Amino acid sequence: MQFEPGDRRRVLPRHLRPVAAPEVFAYAIRPARASDLPHIREIYNHFVSNSVVTLDEGRSSIPYWREKFALLTRLQLPFLVAVSPGGVVLGYAVAQPWAGKNAYRYTVEDSIYLGPGAGGKGLGAVLLQALIDACEQRGIREMVAVISDSKAEASIRLHAKLGFVEAGRMGRVGHKFGRDLGTIYMKKALKPVRRRKLFGSGR
Template sequence: MQFEPGDRRRVLPRHLRPAAPVEVFSYTIRPVRATDLPHVREIYNHFVSNSAVTLDERRSSIPYWREKFALLTRLNLPFLVAVSPAGVVLGYALAQPWAGKNAYRYTVEDSIYLGPGAGGKGLGAALLQALIDACEQIGIREMVAVISDSGAEASIRLHAKLGFEEAGRMGRVGYKFGRELGTVYMRRALRPSGRRRGLFSSSRGR
């Protein structure tokens, strides 16, 4: 049967039309690869240029991320990405040394950033939990978060949801976009399931 142009008699009422398929937000969390670094850089630089979530003012470079990747690989610290089924990097999470002294070898600082459109879907919590699990497996005992106090509510809620407690605040220690900024410190004790010599054992020649 053919319908003449403008013939609306056979159009189904709205409530009888098939519903549009719901797009499911799905992803895989895995260790970062060298080929992911340009995408990680773009995610981070978005926040450098557009927010005070990071107090960095200069956009990062590919060599910077290659050096960080090499350092974390050498220290056996987790650097994770969340990737869509199409291979798009949606966000990343990493653990880096809290300080350069050997006595801090069982403490790390976390860093988590999500790409545009990936927030509010549970991905941040999934990445942070995966990072915690990976750190516990290699014997890390303490994880610290340093959060800018400008627009920090979402990050504070995320960390609190996963067991972090506020450990202190420092006011007016940063300056960006013409504003004085402070930092919020949060911490969580981990339950290490593995053993290791510590983050800096390789640099000490052991």
């Protein structure tokens, strides 16, 4: 059978038309760099302004993140980012000191935030597992998550999936957007590979 130029019958049936390959969600996990801080700030500030996942009410600044980055570098605590093949920061995970006394030096609090479009694809679990692994390599024994008791179900599920158990609740300890908010504490016992040198002895 022959078709004349312009004959609409030349259009292939739908099931025979070439289909564009689905976009692959690719990323790499690496330690954060100073150049990542503006992107990390924007991810965090999105949640500050639009959710009660964090109880911070004021948007963070670059000096704030530089100070945090310097502190965690000095304490040798992991600060990880997930980046796309094009170098875009998709999310970050950080382990920071739990409370302020030196006796808590083997316990850290984790924080994980994903940028727009990066949620629901398994990245949160990969980042949290990488953070756990990095903490165990540094001799950390306990990891604590402090989670809002409102609109943070995904975070609770994520931590439970990776072995965190609820350790307690405190109701109405926060107030944001005209609402009283509580916190849920979850904890995971780590398996440190080695005992790290003591950090923060001057605090």
